[in-house]
Amino acid sequence: MDSAIATSLESLHPDAFGWSLHCCGGDAGRAEDVLQNAYLKVAADRVRFDGRSAFKTWWFGVIRFTALEEHRRARFRESLIGKLLASFTEEHHPSPSRQIERDEQAARLRAALEKLPARQAEALHLVFYQDLTLNEAAQVMRVTIGSVRQHYERGKARLRELLQTSHDHE
Amino acid sequence: MNDDLKPLFEHLRESERPSAPAWHPRFLRAPGPEKARLAPRLAFAAVLACGAAFWMLPQKVQSVADLPPLLDSEPRELFASLDAPSTDFLLPTHLTIHLP
Numbered sequence: 001m002d003s004a005i006a007t008s009l010e011s012l013h014p015d016a017f018g019w020s021l022h023c024c025g026g027d028a029g030r031a032e033d034v035l036q037n038a039y040l041k042v043a044a045d046r047v048r049f050d051g052r053s054a055f056k057t058w059w060f061g062v063i064r065f066t067a068l069e070e071h072r073r074a075r076f077r078e079s080l081i082g083k084l085l086a087s088f089t090e091e092h093h094p095s096p097s098r099q100i101e102r103d104e105q106a107a108r109l110r111a112a113l114e115k116l117p118a119r120q121a122e123a124l125h126l127v128f129y130q131d132l133t134l135n136e137a138a139q140v141m142r143v144t145i146g147s148v149r150q151h152y153e154r155g156k157a158r159l160r161e162l163l164q165t166s167h168d169h170e
Numbered sequence: 171m172n173d174d175l176k177p178l179f180e181h182l183r184e185s186e187r188p189s190a191p192a193w194h195p196r197f198l199r200a201p202g203p204e205k206a207r208l209a210p211r212l213a214f215a216a217v218l219a220c221g222a223a224f225w226m227l228p229q230k231v232q233s234v235a236d237l238p239p240l241l242d243s244e245p246r247e248l249f250a251s252l253d254a255p256s257t258d259f260l261l262p263t264h265l266t267i268h269l270p
Contacts, residue, residue, distance in 0.1 A: 010193050017190035018183060032191055039197040106185040109178045128172070128179035156175060163178075 008055050009042065015130055019060050022125045023067035026110055030070065038066040057136045060126070064140060112162040120155030123148050 009016075020031040020038075041047045041062060049058050113121045119141070126137035138148040 006195075006198055009198065013193045014187050014190045015183075018186050021186060021189075028189055035191075036197065043198045043200045045200075105178065106182045109182050124175075124179075128176055129183050156172070159175065 005042070005049060005055075009039070009059070012056060012059060015056075016059065016063060019125070019130060020063050020067060022113075022121070022129070023064055024070070025114065030074070034063065034067045034070050037070065038063045041066065053139050054136060056130075057132065057139045060130065060132075060140045061142070064122075108163065108166050112159055112166065115162055116155055116158055117151075119143075119151045120158065123151040124155045124159060127152060 016038075017031060017035055020035045021028060024030040024034055038059075047062050049055060052058075113124065116124070122141055123134075123137055126132045126140055127134065132140065134148055134152060135145055137152070138145045141148060143151075
């Protein structure tokens with residue numbers, strides 16, 4: 001593998017985990033699996049950076065697609081096994097992400113993001129958390145710039161409402 | 171304009187960073203020498219081999235007529251060899267065999 005690619009992946013690793021965590025709805029265990037599978041795709045040459053976009057944009061697109069694949073697989077497993085297991089074990093385990101969200105403000109933001117439509121939350125995460133431009137976010141999400149701008153603006157408005165509501169309830 | 175949201179996301183980012191698994195070069199190590207891909211091929215080959223072996227087994231006999239003869243000797247009189255016994259002194263009288 002190209003050492004420049006390896007260096008880029010290493011420097012993006014923490015942010016890539018943050019994006020993977022977002023794509024997995026805050027499930028840290030699943031986010032790690034997704035990221036690992038995305039790395040395997042690169043290592044096995046199943047995906048290749050062709051230089052048509054920024055490396056970060058391309059890499060986040062790979063993670064997003066891998067998360068979607070994992071989500072489909074998980075849904076299949078849950079449909080067969082999950083229900084069976086649930087009938088045996090009644091106790092509820094909080095997700096690892098909940099345990100790490102010690103900070104109240106971060107927890108409130110995550111809760112608000114979860115209430116947003118997925119596309120709006122994605123757009124906000126890519127722009128505010130990952131510092132991507134709207135154009136880059138559109139490439140990661142595989143939608144037009146107009147569409148991502150709409151998700152971004154509506155997402156911001158809705159997020160402000162949700163944060164205000166949760167603040168008023170305290 | 172986004173001054174209210176940006177710091178919140180920054181804060182979220184900072185709180186999530188420590189939970190990221192540590193970077194390790196093994197993340198970018200290619201999978202082993204086809205081990206995972208060989209397993210289904212081997213299983214398929216084993217199924218084919220079993221099928222071929224079953225196909226080559228001798229066919230079952232369908233009727234009694236197809237069975238090989240159990241006794242293949244020439245027909246002859248029963249107890250013919252007892253016509254001229256050398257002696258019968260060991261036999262009790264009630265067990266003496268009377269040949270037709």
